[in-house]
Amino acid sequence: MANGWTGETACALQKALRLSNEMFAEHLGIGSRTVAAWHQKPSLRPKSEMQQLLDTALEQAAASVQARFAELTQDAPTQVPEGAAVDAERRLSSDPNMAAALDWLDVNAGWEPGTARREVATRLGQLDVRDLHDRGVLRGRVDQRRIAQALGDYYGGITESHGRYGAHFGSDTDVTTSVLTQPDWLNLDCPLTAKHDRLRLTSTTPQSGLSLNDETARQAAQRLAETLALGIRLVDTPLYRLLDIGVGKQLVAGSVGVTRFVEYALTMDLLEGELIDALSSGASTQPGSLPLRDRYLPDLASVLGVSGRLCSGGALALTAIARPARAFHGEADYLLLVQERSGRVLNAARRLAVIPKGFHEPLNDLRAGAQLGATLRREMEEELFGRDDIDSTLGEQRHADPMHPSRLSEPMRWLMEEPGRLRMECTGFGLNLVSGNFEFASLVVIDDEEFWNRFGGQVKANWESSMLHQYSSLDADLLEELVGDVAWSNEGLFAFLQGLRRLREIGGHRVNLPEIEWEIR
Incomplete structure (x- = not known):
């Protein structure tokens, strides 16, 4: 909920769902006393973890429930509610992650200490959270094809060696993405084992090299104000930044350094919103009309020159x-x-x-975490097997080895007990024109049927997903329809197609797929 939840709006959701206190508590997975407290204290603002549970419950509710909820809350205030404002002010004053972001902004904008805090506080007081919600709806209507086409127009056509990834699926489906790649970066079939997974850490000192002008500094301050108003998590964890890449058949190599999450969030991550807002409003997206993109990622040379810019990103896999x-x-x-x-x-x-799907980032071992497989194993634990304790956005990480065999979830422990139960491969690499991120497309295969018999009921997406869909590798018609869905993220579609291509080669009788032909465009 864009305004942030209060006891009153939580009870409105309960009423829209037509559930008793006990049933609503069970629906959310919380205690019935908490629901009773919301009825007793309508102005009470639930903690951030409870806010996320309520967000998910509303997102997953039937359309009729959402309509009843909207009717029940139509008179809600549009400004940041009092409880949310108090929480935002508390974070602005005492949250160490927000303090790190404000300090970074002061330094890189050339402002006197404290200027960023005052700038963000002023913007926070001017925000209308309902406007932010409406903007989110408009952003959601800008589909994958429009984004890919706009970026194709901005950066121009194919170079001598690089172009945007596209593919033909079946007889009728043709798609183009915003992922810049080349033939040597595709069909890697690279096992993510120590012999082949050879990304190496070369520097542990975050180095910005960025300087903000008036426009980019204002946009960074606006991002922080919106983060506070919407109660969004901001955790200044280390991220890997790509310095050099050398991928090829059965090889993922190159070098990475370390950057800070706030640096990425207040610079390169702003490019996506700028582009989509322009597309949703009908504004120009040509060079010269997008100030942030024009400064941070103005041409293909800057996209490919990863050592001279901030290039973060991640790994994502078809499972x-x-x-x-x-x-x-x-x-x-x-x-x-x-x-x-x-x-x-x-x-x-x-x-x-x-x-x-996750950022390529370490848990607490910077060197070992540089391997791509380390990120995918961690993300499987977090996003599929319910390991909240390794979610860097939820709290501090105090275990010396969070992925030690003794701490693994039951499904992951079973997969790791015997070689061959868990197969992970990198299928392709590209640079996403949306924000300049690196994208390692991958495939995770579990061939032993016993896994599904034992653990299928435990596979559950975490808070990052609003819904999890399943498809059969034998259903070519439905998969072709899925490939053509314009709701894809560009990097997600890239990884999905590359994963299907590889699965078609190795899946045997379990797979019924047409030939998938990639093309550089």
Whole structure:
């Protein structure tokens, strides 16, 4: 909920769902005393974890429930409610992550200490959260094809060696993405084992090299004000930044350094919103009309020159889980998982994506964490197997080895017990023109049918997803329809197609897919 939840609006959701206190508490997975407290104290503002549960409950509710809720809350105030304002002010004054962001902004904008705090506080007082909600709805209507086409127009056509990734699926479906790639970066078929997964850490000292002008500094301050108004998590964790890439057949190599999340969030991550806002309003997206893009990522040379700019990104994988033949569902196949991203995530909000999907970042071992497989294993634990304790946005990480065998979830421990149960490959690499991010498309395959029999009921998406969809690797018609869905994120579609291409090669009788032909455009 854009305004932030209060006891009153939580009770409105309960009423829209037509549930008793006990049933509503069970629906949310909380205690009935908490629901009773909302009725007793309508102005009470639930904690951030409870805000997320309520957000998810509303997002997943039926359309009729959402309509009743909207009617019940139509007279809600449009400004940041009092409880939310108090929480925002508290974060502005005492949250160490917000303090780090404000300090970074002061330094890189050349402002006197304290200027960023005053600037953000002023903007926070001027925000209308309903306007932010309406903007989010408009952003959601800008589809994958419009984004890819706008970026194609901005950067021009194919170079001698690089172009945007596109593909033909079946007889009628043709798609183009915003992922800049080249033939040597595709069809890598690279096992994510120590021999082949060879990204290396070369520097542990965050180096910005960025300077903000008046426009970019104002946009960064606005981002922080909106983050506070909407109660969005901001955690200044380390991220890997790409310094050099050397991928090829069965090899992921190159070097990475370390940057800070706030640096990414207040610079490169702003490019996506700027572009989509222009598209949703009908404004020009040509060079010279997008101030942030014109400064940070103005041409293909800057996109490809990763060592001279901030290039963060991540790994995302199509997950394929073997299922046995079933009396009521048909022959043995692979279950393919696709998520609808929540509106509360930083990247690809409200869009389709493969799962797992995450930033390439360390837990607490900077060198070992540089391997791509380390990120995918962590993301599987977090996004599919319910390990909240390794979610960097939820709290501090105090365990010496969060991925130690003794701490693994039951499904992951079973997968790791015997070689061959968990197969992970990198299928392609590209640079996403949306924000300049690096994207490692990957495939996760579980071939042993016993996994689904034992643990299928435990596979559940975390807060980053609003819904998890399953598809069969034998259903070519439905998969072709899915490929053509304009709700995809560009990087998600890239990883999905590359994953299907590889699965078609190795999946045997479990797979029924047409030939998928990629093309550089």
